[in-house]
Every structure is written in structure tokens, then in C-alpha cells.
Amino acid sequence: MKSTLLSEVYNPEIFREQGHALIDLLAGHLEESLRQNKKVINWNLPEDEKDFWEGFLASGSETDFFKEVLVHTTHVHNPRYIGHQVCAPAPIAALSGLVSAMLNNGMAVYEMGMAPTAIERIITDLIAAKIGFDKTARGILTSGGTLANLTAILAARKAKVMKDVWKEGSSDRLAIMVSEEAHYCVDRAARIMGLGSDGIIKVPVTDGFVMDSSKLEAYYQQATEKGLNVFALVGSAPSTATGIYDDLEDLAAFCKRHGLWLHVDGAHGGAAVFSDKYKKTVKGIELADSVVIDGHKMMLMSTITTALIFRDGSHSHTIFSQEADYLLQQSDKEDWFNLAKRTFECTKTMMSLQWFLLFKTYGEKVFDENVTTLYDLGQSFGKMIVADPDLELATTPGSNIVCFRFVHPGLSLEETNDLNRRIRQELLEEGKFYIVQTRIRGKQYLRCTIMNPFTTIQHLDELLSLVRIKARQILNA
Numbered sequence: 001m002k003s004t005l006l007s008e009v010y011n012p013e014i015f016r017e018q019g020h021a022l023i024d025l026l027a028g029h030l031e032e033s034l035r036q037n038k039k040v041i042n043w044n045l046p047e048d049e050k051d052f053w054e055g056f057l058a059s060g061s062e063t064d065f066f067k068e069v070l071v072h073t074t075h076v077h078n079p080r081y082i083g084h085q086v087c088a089p090a091p092i093a094a095l096s097g098l099v100s101a102m103l104n105n106g107m108a109v110y111e112m113g114m115a116p117t118a119i120e121r122i123i124t125d126l127i128a129a130k131i132g133f134d135k136t137a138r139g140i141l142t143s144g145g146t147l148a149n150l151t152a153i154l155a156a157r158k159a160k161v162m163k164d165v166w167k168e169g170s171s172d173r174l175a176i177m178v179s180e181e182a183h184y185c186v187d188r189a190a191r192i193m194g195l196g197s198d199g200i201i202k203v204p205v206t207d208g209f210v211m212d213s214s215k216l217e218a219y220y221q222q223a224t225e226k227g228l229n230v231f232a233l234v235g236s237a238p239s240t241a242t243g244i245y246d247d248l249e250d251l252a253a254f255c256k257r258h259g260l261w262l263h264v265d266g267a268h269g270g271a272a273v274f275s276d277k278y279k280k281t282v283k284g285i286e287l288a289d290s291v292v293i294d295g296h297k298m299m300l301m302s303t304i305t306t307a308l309i310f311r312d313g314s315h316s317h318t319i320f321s322q323e324a325d326y327l328l329q330q331s332d333k334e335d336w337f338n339l340a341k342r343t344f345e346c347t348k349t350m351m352s353l354q355w356f357l358l359f360k361t362y363g364e365k366v367f368d369e370n371v372t373t374l375y376d377l378g379q380s381f382g383k384m385i386v387a388d389p390d391l392e393l394a395t396t397p398g399s400n401i402v403c404f405r406f407v408h409p410g411l412s413l414e415e416t417n418d419l420n421r422r423i424r425q426e427l428l429e430e431g432k433f434y435i436v437q438t439r440i441r442g443k444q445y446l447r448c449t450i451m452n453p454f455t456t457i458q459h460l461d462e463l464l465s466l467v468r469i470k471a472r473q474i475l476n477a
């Protein structure tokens with residue numbers, strides 16, 4: 001090879017050296033994050049952050065690059081990270097990401113990823129069994145809950161709508177039903193599929209934020225009278241903002257009555273199937289036609305990997321194909337190993353490696369421990385908030401997602417909202433804790449998702465003290 005530059009790019013010795021240095025850096029980061037009282041985030045305004053990296057591109061040293069990335073990102077391994085729903089990945093999960101990134105098998109056809117393809121089949125079979133599906137179930141791994149939900153609703157349309165919309169297109173008025181509290185990606189999926197605003201029937205929730213199953217019948221009848229062809233119902237397990245689970249048994253009974261597809265969006269909490277204590281939250285999940293579970297939320301994995309499992313596996317072969325229906329009939333061997341026929345992606349990462357490695361190294365009890373620990377903390381945190389007259393819960397926590405706000409006598413709704421917005425902004429800028437916020441029924445809440453199993457009651461207590469201090473400072477200013 002003539003190019004010395006490219007020879008340098010691929011030099012194994014340089015890789016070895018850089019790799020060892022990087023692992024040392026990340027191990028140190030893990031140690032610091034878990035054990036020392038470090039900031040979770042060094043907050044910067046977007047323009048300042050951009051200036052920094054422009055300066056770095058011009059005159060920084062590339063040997064400092066990863067170090068600087070650490071300084072300028074949010075540390076999910078810090079027990080005071082109690083914000084969004086991504087987990088603190090198990091280090092071996094991150095290592096399998098490196099292997100995937102280096103080997104770069106594209107996964108679309110079997111021979112471009114033999115091991116990860118076979119492993120993906122084993123893993124999805126295992127999750128299917130855990131959900132309670134029988135041997136006819138099949139699944140895929142895909143890049144996130146958003147894409148998995150879209151894929152599931154496409155499968156539902158294929159299975160339940162008489163006309164082959166994939167082939168012929170459609171001007172029919174198709175619709176799905178979903179809780180008004182569902183993740184926005186379900187709405188987005190429906191719009192991508194051409195269902196329009198009328199095609200997303202949002203069912204109200206109860207005071208406790210569960211989809212109100214007593215209203216399903218009326219909403220369904222109303223839609224049918226308007227000429228809509230409802231083909232699926234999506235349940236949340238749980239919904240993202242509040243962390244409250246829909247009653248899947250109720251939803252399944254309704255779907256059975258009307259011949260609808262039941263899809264369970266368990267992106268966050270479908271992993272409760274692994275928890276002896278909390279599997280009650282997903283009671284009825286085995287009655288679903290399809291289920292989504294994110295690996296990167298409650299299952300200790302790196303972004304981004306999601307299992308989409310079909311109770312009747314044949315549906316997973318027909319989503320993106322006009323011909324698969326008869327191809328499958330003609331061949332008696334099921335073509336499970338050519339994954340791109342069944343996934344939205346053409347090329348995807350070798351994402352099954354981290355699922356397999358976690359199962360193999362620690363067994364499924366690691367998922368039980370993780371879910372159970374985090375949900376227990378959610379319950380305890382809820383009780384701590386209830387005991388505090390300055391604080392108000394949005395609702396009793398149904399998982400590890402907890403929403404609360406600071407209240408003060410004499411403040412209007414708008415003033416209370418503003419106060420809580422400012423508390424959260426001050427927490428962000430201080431960086432000692434990282435939590436997020438959400439608006440529910442017009443009220444501004446501080447939103448915590450306890451994702452790190454090393455978060456303790458003491459950390460949560462410390463957070464509540466800090467919230468009170470910030471609130472008093474703002475009120476007295």
C-alpha cells in the first residue's frame with residue numbers, strides 16, 4: 001500500500017495502545033462515577049458547547065479527545081443520575097459494542113453475521129418464552145422502541161386489514177386506539193402509516209393514569225360509526241411520563257371481542273417479566289399479539305437495542321414483503337436467518353451480542369435484581385414524597401418513574417409551574433443531580449427515573465433536601 005496515512009489508520013499496534021488507554025480511562029470513569037461524589041453533568045449552553053468543540057477541532061490534542069468527551073457528557077453511572085430512561089450499561093455490554101463496531105458485520109443477510117444472527121434467534125426465543133408465548137413465537141432485535149412500535153403496528157395492519165395496504169396502498173380510513181398517555185412515537189408511527197389525526201384514537205386515562213378500559217367500547221363504537229376501520233390497540237407497559245401500566249388483561253379482552261391486534265409497548269417496563277416481584281405489573285402480556293422491550297432501558301444494555309416479539313411468529317415474516325406469504329408456504333424451512341427481510345433496518349449493529357453475553361455471564365436473575373431493585377426504590381421514593389408536606393406526587397409510582405412537584409400555599413398554578421421549572425433548571429446547572437421534567441394535565445412536574453441500581457435512599461433524600469433548598473431560595477429571592 002502506498003498511503004502511509006491509511007497504514008497508520010489500520011496499524012494494529014496503535015490500536016492496541018489506544019485501546020488499552022481508553023479502557024483505563026473508562027474504568028477510571030466508572031470507578032469515579034460510582035464511588036466519588038462527582039458532578040453528574042457539567043452543564044453548558046449549546047452555543048458555548050459548540051464553541052468549545054470548534055476550538056478543540058482547531059487546536060485541541062486528539063489524545064485528550066475521549067477525556068474531554070467525558071467532561072462534556074452526562075454520567076449515567078453516577079447514582080445521582082435520576083433522569084431519562086437510559087440505563088447505566090453493564091461494562092461487558094459496552095465491550096460487546098466495541099466488538100460489533102470493529103467486526104462491522106452488517107446483519108442483513110445470514111453470512112454477514114452468522115454468530116449474531118443465530119444468537120438473535122436464541123435470545124428472542126428466550127424472551128418469548130419469558131413473556132409466556134409458545135414455540136410459534138418469533139422475534140427480532142431492532143434499533144429502538146420507536147422503530148419496533150412502528151414495525152409492530154405495520155404487522156398489525158397486515159394481519160387485520162383485509163386489503164393488502166403494503167401492496168395496493170389505501171385511501172381507507174384506518175385507525176388504532178391508544179392511551180392519551182402513550183409515548184409520542186406511537187402517534188408518530190400512525191402518522192407515518194398515513195392514518196392521520198383521525199386514525200389515532202386517544203383513549204382517556206383514569207385519575208391514576210391507567211387507560212380507562214370502561215371507555216374503550218364507546219370510543220370504538222364512535223370510531224366505527226364515523227367510518228373508521230380500527231385494527232389495533234396499543235397498551236403501555238408502562239407509559240413514559242408517569243410510569244403507570246395499563247391493565248393488559250382488560251385490553252386483551254377488548255381486543256378479543258372485536259378481533260383487534262393487541263400491541264404492548266413495554267419499551268420501558270416490559271422487562272418486568274424477569275422480576276418475580278413485579279411481573280404482576282405486566283399481567284396479561286402473554287395475551288398480546290406483539291410486545292416491545294428495550295434492552296437499553298431496564299436491561300443493562302448500551303443504546304440502542306430493542307426486542308420485538310410476535311406471539312404468532314409468522315407475522316414477523318410478512319411485514320415488509322408481498323411475497324413472503326407464499327414463499328413461506330412453498331418452502332418448508334423457515335427463513336428466520338435472513339434478518340433484513342424482517343427488520344426495518346437493512347444494515348444494523350450486531351446488537352444480539354450484549355443480550356447473549358449478559359444472559360450467559362450473569363443469568364436472567366441479573367434482570368430480576370435490576371428491575372426489582374429499581375422498582376422497590378420507586379415505591380420508597382414515592383413514600384418519602386408523600387411524607388413531605390412541601391411536595392406532591394403526580395400519582396403513586398407504578399414503577400421506577402416518579403413525578404412530583406414542590407407546592408407552596410398561595411401560589412397560583414402558573415407560579416407553581418414556574419417555580420418547579422426553575423428548580424429543575426437550577427439542579428441542571430448545578431450538576432450535582434440530574435433529573436428531568438414533564439407537564440401532566442397542565443402541571444409542571446419534576447420527573448425522576450431511578451435507573452441506576454446504586455442509587456440509594458440516602459441519595460434520594462439528598463435530592464429532596466436540595467429541591468427544598470432551591471425552592472426556598474427562589475421563593476425568598
Ligand SMILES: *Cc1c(COP(=O)(O)O)cnc(C)c1O
Nearest residue numbers: 144145146183238240265267268
Ligand atoms: C422509551 C420509550 C419508547 C421509545 O423507545 P426508544 O428506544 O427510545 O426509541 C417508546 N415507548 C415507551 C413506553 C418508552 O418508554
